[in-house]
Amino acid sequence: MATVDTRKPVAPSTAKPRERGGRRPVSPGRIALYITLSVISLLMVVPFVWMVITSLKSPVEIASQDAGLLPSSWQFSNYVDAFEAAPFATYARNSFIIAISHTVLNVLVASMAGYALARIRFRGSEVIFYLFIAALMIPTYTKVLPEFLIVRFMPLAGGNDILGQGGSGWLDTWWALIIPGAVTPFAVFLFRQFYLDLPVELEEAARLDGLGEFRIYARIMTPQVKPALTTVALLTFESSWNNFLWPLLVTRTDSLRVIQVGLSVFKTENGTQWHFLMAGTTLATLPMVLLFLIGQRYFVQGFATAGLK
Amino acid sequence: MLMVAPALLHASLWIGLPVLAAVVLAFTKYDVLTAPQFVGLDNFRDMLDDAVFRKSIVNTVVYTFFTVPFGMLLGLLLAMALHTGLKARGIFRTAVFLPQVTATVAIALVWLWIYNPGNGLFNALLSFIGIDGPAWLSSTSWAMPSVILVGIWQGIGMKMLIYLAALQSLPRELYEAASVDGASKVRQFFSITLPLLKPATFFVLITSMISAFQSFDQIYILTDGGPANSTTMMTYEIYKSAFREFRVGYACAQSLVLFVLLMGFTLVNRRIMGGTRGHS
Numbered sequence: 001m002a003t004v005d006t007r008k009p010v011a012p013s014t015a016k017p018r019e020r021g022g023r024r025p026v027s028p029g030r031i032a033l034y035i036t037l038s039v040i041s042l043l044m045v046v047p048f049v050w051m052v053i054t055s056l057k058s059p060v061e062i063a064s065q066d067a068g069l070l071p072s073s074w075q076f077s078n079y080v081d082a083f084e085a086a087p088f089a090t091y092a093r094n095s096f097i098i099a100i101s102h103t104v105l106n107v108l109v110a111s112m113a114g115y116a117l118a119r120i121r122f123r124g125s126e127v128i129f130y131l132f133i134a135a136l137m138i139p140t141y142t143k144v145l146p147e148f149l150i151v152r153f154m155p156l157a158g159g160n161d162i163l164g165q166g167g168s169g170w171l172d173t174w175w176a177l178i179i180p181g182a183v184t185p186f187a188v189f190l191f192r193q194f195y196l197d198l199p200v201e202l203e204e205a206a207r208l209d210g211l212g213e214f215r216i217y218a219r220i221m222t223p224q225v226k227p228a229l230t231t232v233a234l235l236t237f238e239s240s241w242n243n244f245l246w247p248l249l250v251t252r253t254d255s256l257r258v259i260q261v262g263l264s265v266f267k268t269e270n271g272t273q274w275h276f277l278m279a280g281t282t283l284a285t286l287p288m289v290l291l292f293l294i295g296q297r298y299f300v301q302g303f304a305t306a307g308l309k
Numbered sequence: 310m311l312m313v314a315p316a317l318l319h320a321s322l323w324i325g326l327p328v329l330a331a332v333v334l335a336f337t338k339y340d341v342l343t344a345p346q347f348v349g350l351d352n353f354r355d356m357l358d359d360a361v362f363r364k365s366i367v368n369t370v371v372y373t374f375f376t377v378p379f380g381m382l383l384g385l386l387l388a389m390a391l392h393t394g395l396k397a398r399g400i401f402r403t404a405v406f407l408p409q410v411t412a413t414v415a416i417a418l419v420w421l422w423i424y425n426p427g428n429g430l431f432n433a434l435l436s437f438i439g440i441d442g443p444a445w446l447s448s449t450s451w452a453m454p455s456v457i458l459v460g461i462w463q464g465i466g467m468k469m470l471i472y473l474a475a476l477q478s479l480p481r482e483l484y485e486a487a488s489v490d491g492a493s494k495v496r497q498f499f500s501i502t503l504p505l506l507k508p509a510t511f512f513v514l515i516t517s518m519i520s521a522f523q524s525f526d527q528i529y530i531l532t533d534g535g536p537a538n539s540t541t542m543m544t545y546e547i548y549k550s551a552f553r554e555f556r557v558g559y560a561c562a563q564s565l566v567l568f569v570l571l572m573g574f575t576l577v578n579r580r581i582m583g584g585t586r587g588h589s
Contacts, residue, residue: 030395033390033393033395034395036390037387037390037391037395037401038401040387040401040404040405041400041401041404041405042404043462044404044405044407044408044462044465044466045404045407046430047408047416047419047420047423047462048407048411048419050419050422050423050430051419051422054422062428063428064428065427065428069433109315109316109319110316112312112313112315112316113312113313113315113316113317115312116312116313117313120312125313128313128317131317131320131325132316132320135320135324135325137572137575138324138328138568139519139522139523139564139567139568139571140523141523141525141543141544141547141564141567142327142328142331142564142565142567142568143323143324143327143328143331144327144564145327145331145334145547145551145557145560145561145564146326146327146328146330146331146334146561147323147327148551149330149341149557150322150323150326150327150330152341179323180323181323182319183315183316183319183320185320185324188316213312214312217312238410241412242410242411242412242413242414242415244412244413244414244525244526244529245525245526245548249552260412260414260415260526263414263415263418264414264418264529264530267418267421267530274422274425277418277422278418278419278422281415281418281419284412284414284415285411285412285415288410288411288412289407289410289411291410292403292406292407292410293403296403299406299410300406300470300474303467303470303471304470304471304473304474
């Protein structure tokens with residue numbers, strides 16, 4: 001192991017909130033500011049609160065015109081009943097499996113690519129980088145139809161022959177849910193930016209020690225970009241968990257439905273059972289809210305880095 | 310290089326190939342079951358006569374026009390308020406950003422319930438002050454404003470966050486120098502803050518427009534494009550053409566129009582903003 005300067009890389013462009021020295025007396029303007037911000041924050045949070053409150057009301061109370069805002073008795077059993085009304089637990093499990101798979105694959109594959117594009121000079125590396133940038137700009141709706149066709153006509157899958165005819169390909173399979181969305185150009189781009197900021201001495205010393213390129217990536221450089229790993233992991237998990245269009249297109253069977261699609265189907269089939277629907281929606285929302293509260297710093301850094309780099 | 314290979318292969322198969330396929334299929338008649346037939350520019354000609362698609366373009370522009378600039382203004386104001394170093398800034402920031410990390414489907418379901426004409430929260434609150442609220446989402450005049458409100462509500466967080474990060478990276482010395490020279494706060498805002506925020510503004514504008522142009526989930530849940538196509542968007546028409554009418558060639562042609570419009574906006578914006586790109 002090389003003894004080199006292992007100072008932490010400076011986190012790119014997300015300046016620490018700066019502290020103001022000295023306390024000032026509270027001015028009327030400041031009070032007005034607090035009140036305005038509180039009202040706005042309340043408006044942002046009220047729909048979430050209303051969701052949870054509704055999920056704990058009885059159907060009678062929901063249907064009644066003159067019931068109070070809060071439930072007269074808190075119906076925690078709604079959650080148990082909702083799980084019986086629709087397989088929300090299965091939906092959530094499916095979403096979780098897909099989101100975890102996406103997260104692991106994206107962090108692995110995109111970090112390798114980002115590292116190679118940032119630190120290794122090879123023929124065509126610039127061209128490849130610009131290809132990823134171009135890929136970043138393709139609207140989802142331009143690529144989603146042919147993506148669906150590729151899945152549908154995937155050769156030798158789901159009863160298809162070598163030309164992709166005869167069966168249903170990857171439709172209604174885990175493959176379709178996981179593979180097409182596994183690696184994002186955005187993650188490649190983000191990783192590249194982070195690896196670019198690492199000091200060159202680090203890698204030179206490792207190279208002198210005779211380490212191969214892959215080991216330099218895995219053992220020396222990647223431990224230095226842990227914030228990037230966390231950021232990409234959180235953002236990938238979030239967008240995978242929240243994705244709706246793609247799973248809607250490629251799944252038909254109930255057992256493969258993800259939570260977002262499951263909710264929309266439940267809405268269509270049992271539109272008036274608001275207590276169950278809101279219980280399911282709470283279930284779909286809660287993991288992201290928790291994840292955000294825990295990893296807020298990384299979310300913020302990720303979005304801000306994406307914005308300013 | 311071996312390390313880029315997996316990502317490159319993935320992008321080629323799931324982004325490169327689809328884009329090429331979309332361009333080719335746009336000139337065909339294709340229903341998935343039978344082989345595509347080359348029809349030249351027919352799809353594009355059909356689009357000109359397609360009143361619903363035209364309506365969807367207008368709707369998309371209206372939706373974008375109202376959600377993006379309003380959202381940006383609110384986002385900037387919020388960012389500036391939070392940048393004043395007040396206490397509990399973290400709580401405000403979290404509250405405003407929360408809708409951004411939540412699934413649009415979940416958010417749309419909650420708003421569907423809030424907008425419920427019979428006993429939704431909105432009309433319940435309105436009835437307190439004696440107003441008989443309309444059936445928000447099934448009224449041709451109220452459906453679009455209702456959808457726009459949800460769009461603004463969900464999008465503010467991201468815009469605020471990017472502006473906040475940009476504000477925090479502005480050099481403090483400039484403001485100190487300006488204060489010494491006797492420039493007022495308002496003057497400082499227009500002469501220092503706003504010009505320096507140009508890259509952030511450009512970025513927020515482009516990303517917000519791209520995502521507003523591709524709104525789909527909330528339309529699917531809230532209105533199904535109705536009533537009378539008053540809230541249908543380009544993305545929704547693409548979806549309908551392909552998966553309800555099985556006109557895949559036509560849908561690809563529509564998706565190319567969306568692509569070209571987005572590229573056009575990006576280039577025009579870049580020109581107007583003076584070719585600013587993010588720093589570093």
